[in-house]
Amino acid sequence: MSTIRNKYAIVGVGESKRSKNSGVTPLHLALDAARAAIADAGMDAKDIDAFMSYSEHDSCTPHQVATYLGVRPGVVKEIIGGGSSTELLIADAVGLIETGQAKTVLIYRAMNGRSGMRMGGGGWSTDLLQSAFDGGSFIIPYGAGSPGQWFGLFATRHMHLNGLTQEHLGHVCTSFYEHAQRNPNAFFYGKPLTMEEYMKTAHLSSPFTKHDFCLESDEANAIIVTSAERAKDCKSTPVHIMGMAARQSVSHAHYWKNVDEVASDYVAPELYKAAGITPEDIDVASIYDCFSWVVLRQLEAYGLAPKGEVGDFVAAGNLRLNGKLPTNTAGGMLSEGYTHGMNNVLEIVRQVRHEYAGTNRQVENCEIGICTGWAGPDIAGAMVLSK
Amino acid sequence: MSEETKVKYEKPIPLKTLDNTPYWDAADRHELALQKCNTCNAYNHPPGPSCASCGSVDVIWENQGSVIQGKVYSYVVSYRPFLPGFQNDIPLVIAVVELDHLPEVKIIGNILNGNAENVTIGSAVNMVWEDVTEDRAVPQWVLA
Numbered sequence: 205m206s207t208i209r210n211k212y213a214i215v216g217v218g219e220s221k222r223s224k225n226s227g228v229t230p231l232h233l234a235l236d237a238a239r240a241a242i243a244d245a246g247m248d249a250k251d252i253d254a255f256m257s258y259s260e261h262d263s264c265t266p267h268q269v270a271t272y273l274g275v276r277p278g279v280v281k282e283i284i285g286g287g288s289s290t291e292l293l294i295a296d297a298v299g300l301i302e303t304g305q306a307k308t309v310l311i312y313r314a315m316n317g318r319s320g321m322r323m324g325g326g327g328w329s330t331d332l333l334q335s336a337f338d339g340g341s342f343i344i345p346y347g348a349g350s351p352g353q354w355f356g357l358f359a360t361r362h363m364h365l366n367g368l369t370q371e372h373l374g375h376v377c378t379s380f381y382e383h384a385q386r387n388p389n390a391f392f393y394g395k396p397l398t399m400e401e402y403m404k405t406a407h408l409s410s411p412f413t414k415h416d417f418c419l420e421s422d423e424a425n426a427i428i429v430t431s432a433e434r435a436k437d438c439k440s441t442p443v444h445i446m447g448m449a450a451r452q453s454v455s456h457a458h459y460w461k462n463v464d465e466v467a468s469d470y471v472a473p474e475l476y477k478a479a480g481i482t483p484e485d486i487d488v489a490s491i492y493d494c495f496s497w498v499v500l501r502q503l504e505a506y507g508l509a510p511k512g513e514v515g516d517f518v519a520a521g522n523l524r525l526n527g528k529l530p531t532n533t534a535g536g537m538l539s540e541g542y543t544h545g546m547n548n549v550l551e552i553v554r555q556v557r558h559e560y561a562g563t564n565r566q567v568e569n570c571e572i573g574i575c576t577g578w579a580g581p582d583i584a585g586a587m588v589l590s591k
Numbered sequence: 592m593s594e595e596t597k598v599k600y601e602k603p604i605p606l607k608t609l610d611n612t613p614y615w616d617a618a619d620r621h622e623l624a625l626q627k628c629n630t631c632n633a634y635n636h637p638p639g640p641s642c643a644s645c646g647s648v649d650v651i652w653e654n655q656g657s658v659i660q661g662k663v664y665s666y667v668v669s670y671r672p673f674l675p676g677f678q679n680d681i682p683l684v685i686a687v688v689e690l691d692h693l694p695e696v697k698i699i700g701n702i703l704n705g706n707a708e709n710v711t712i713g714s715a716v717n718m719v720w721e722d723v724t725e726d727r728a729v730p731q732w733v734l735a
């Protein structure tokens with residue numbers, strides 16, 4: 205992977221309106237996000253010759269998006285995938301461009317995640333769920349149907365072994381909610397969260413309260429990837445991909461005989477090798493945050509906080525804007541919005557571009573950013589970006 | 592089993608599939624059966640079409656009997672039913688249990704007599720079988 209270092213760039217990012225009830229189909233949202241990303245890059249839709257997306261049977265196809273942008277691209281690709289798919293598809297985009305199969309790739313995630321099919325469950329046939337998940341017959345009859353319960357099984361043991369407390373989870377939540385107060389487009393803009401309030405909030409499923417669960421929203425995000433060479437002709441400030449890595453580790457996606465390792469543990473060394481940096485070089489972070497604990501676990505996996513000291517790291521305020529590692533600076537999926545990880549990618553691009561310069565949202569002097577994806581404990585992907 | 596119990600059971604009943612039927616057939620007899628790989632000797636739980644440790648198709652089923660003891664490896668306590676049928680089981684304790692005689696095997700179940708206060712990592716538990724219909728039973732755990 206080191207051979208692609210800084211040869212590719214993200215040149216456009218865009219989003220649709222974010223709401224609890226869009227009143228339109230995911231296709232409308234996807235088109236809005238795609239048009240915004242294309243405008244951000246200063247391109248024409250016809251400059252895009254590959255369209256890719258991921259979903260969990262809850263979206264529109266790249267074929268449709270291309271069609272209604274009036275484009276007949278060379279490549280359309282759709283994968284079924286979880287929250288590390290943005291990074292995985294960006295890696296695919298790089299591969300397509302590197303091998304001459306495409307020149308410029310648009311990747312989107314569009315979902316009515318609140319008003320339509322909800323990731324958090326509900327309305328599903330339990331027989332369907334038993335069949336849909338590998339090993340589903342061994343979890344669904346026991347009431348374990350929510351990612352909050354699945355990841356909670358990892359969290360309880362990890363917290364027990366590493367001295368992590370409810371308050372440490374609270375520091376993740378309050379830090380991200382604080383970021384959301386500077387982002388008028390965040391769901392929880394105007395709804396700050398104090399530690400006192402957090403600690404009084406009951407568990408939905410231990411060790412998680414409603415604040416530790418990500419929110420659900422209707423929205424679409426889009427990203428445009430092209431070569432560093434072509435990026436020079438774009439209107440936007442290109443953000444270069446220094447390195448990427450992805451990995452499957454845990455044997456079953458939905459059944460766990462070992463909760464002491466996650467795929468991120470294996471991605472981290474490959475990522476730093478590809479990017480040619482160390483964790484100390486990173487100035488700003490987007491860490492996949494479907495649940496607060498998932499952030500703590502990844503800070504440890506990626507060496508962003510010393511193992512065994514992750515709790516102290518977040519308690520010291522290091523995730524805040526003036527901390528050592530401002531993280532999920534738009535509020536993340538805990539408090540900004542939920543586009544299955546992609547909104548965190550948009551934010552890291554904007555930070556590394558210094559798009560917020562002159563406002564209270566810019567991380568000062570940030571040069572290198574990390575973005576991590578978590579499709580579950582079993583699959584992770586991550587990338588390092590710089591201007 | 593009484594008529595009343597049969598009517599009341601609203602929770603999902605484990606689906607028997609091509610790969611897991613011997614496990615659930617054993618559960619119906621109040622026994623634990625585990626899939627074992629003849630090539631690498633790993634126990635596979637959940638079972639599958641081949642060994643998840645080495646890929647071998649030479650897998651067999653081994654009966655473990657009806658006295659199954661373990662320790663809580665991890666757990667959650669849910670205060671909301673995330674699936675239909677569990678509204679009367681709140682708070683619901685879902686535990687991953689490490690078998691005493693085969694620590695590499697972890698079996699998820701509910702701790703029927705457990706709650707947030709008396710369950711912890713390391714708690715000793717015994718497997719019991721809950722009769723859920725006339726001919727089906729589900730392995731569960733109780734605090735020892």
Ligand SMILES: [Zn+2]
Nearest residue numbers: 628631642645
């Ligand atoms: Zn084997």
